[in-house]
Amino acid sequence: MGLRLSRVIGHRGVAATAPENTLTGFRLAAEAGFSWVEFDVMLSADEVPMLHHDEKLGRTNDGRGRFCAQDAEALGRLDAGAWFAPDFAGERIPSFADAIACCRALGLAMNVEIKPAKGHAIRTAEVVSETLNALCPDLTDRIVVSSFERECLEVAKEKAPDFHRGYLCERLADGWRQAAEDLGCVSVHPNHRPLTEAAVAAIRDAGFRTLTYTVNDPLRAATLIAWGVDAVITDEPSLVAALA
Template identity: 40%
Template sequence: MDAWPYPFWIAHRGAGRLAPENTLAAFRLGAEHGWRMFECDVKLSADGVPFLLHDTALDRTTSGHGTAGEQGWSALARLDAGGWHSRRYAGEPLPTLENLARWCLANGHQLDIEIKPTPGLEERTGRVVAELAAHLWQGATTPPLLTSFRPESLWGALQAAPQLPRGLLLDTLWDGCFGYAAQLRCAAIVCNHALWDAALVEQVHGMGMRVLSYTVNDEWAAERLISLGTDGIVTDRIDLFSPGA
């Protein structure tokens, strides 16, 4: 396998549940806890701006309503993406991928970009996100890792920026998933942590891909994955685990 340039520990959506997910405030808090690599979710606005949001709808984590991808960036930029979490973060805006990229690059942090397309925009989202990431990280020592549950999004990313590493996210082991990962020239498989066992880790490593897990919030689960020889853990518990471990 190629050398793996990323830390073992990855902070989920910036700071797990300690700050409003996918906001710059969350990534700053994660960095204050000593974390060096972060996971985020990226989709497209109606006018094609890659920005951070997990859900298809705005309602859970912003002051907005409806499908996020159907609104232009000028409207999305005015939303409150922090007040749902706590009064401390009220008024925190949605960041663009470019906002986060420049912060990561300025501070030497690494990023796992989960491509989270609005339904129907899978390939386009992968292509646009990969094109922008390749531009923003041009010349950087360590590029971002592009991951997605949607093979179509990874296909778009492969076509746009084949030099960027990709990872297939899996909540279940569906028929042909590892074959798809190989066709997409993935560098990693990122599974629901409960799916991994010794035989599966050996199989994926034997295919030349790294083994990562999400979302691991218990010590016993982390210890099991470490003993299996996996290559990375995504966690909400930035206050429990030591990212230097």
């Protein structure tokens, strides 16, 4: 079944108004009118897939050291909300399974970015694929798996072939079309800053959908949509109404 997209996708939940990659962020995204959210999945030391963007702890929580060097129990005790605002103190780093359950309950579709720590690309993609197969067999039209790491998408293609894949990139470098085709991707996800109308047309003409990140200005978002971009990934809940 084809990918059922909306024009706006909440970045790491709704990062302008809630701590990123948290269940509260997903709840606030749903309240703001998002029907899709994007988030990052990384493995703990004991290979539990959890939501986190940075290889190092500390920016979005009160931890220290490398994320992948600590087990899920220790990571789950960290405060992942106080850094954003006092009202979010006590927010936790969720597991991928908890994120899926939360999004399912809220009716949110998911852009799952495989975000491996260095040296863990293949195993992270394997665990993400196993989790999707086990927990989401009925959601294949509402999930797209993306990654900057080609190895991750190769594993996802082999291990979770029923789920859509997105080719995530900073810009359209030479060979992007062949790479996206080889990986069986349905969409291309470039950074919006270097994106041009001609590049959007090239993506469309190659048969891919275009999702672009991270667009927080409503005028830029409207321009991108006018060019033919299918969805903008944004921190800003105001874009839901602006692009309705």
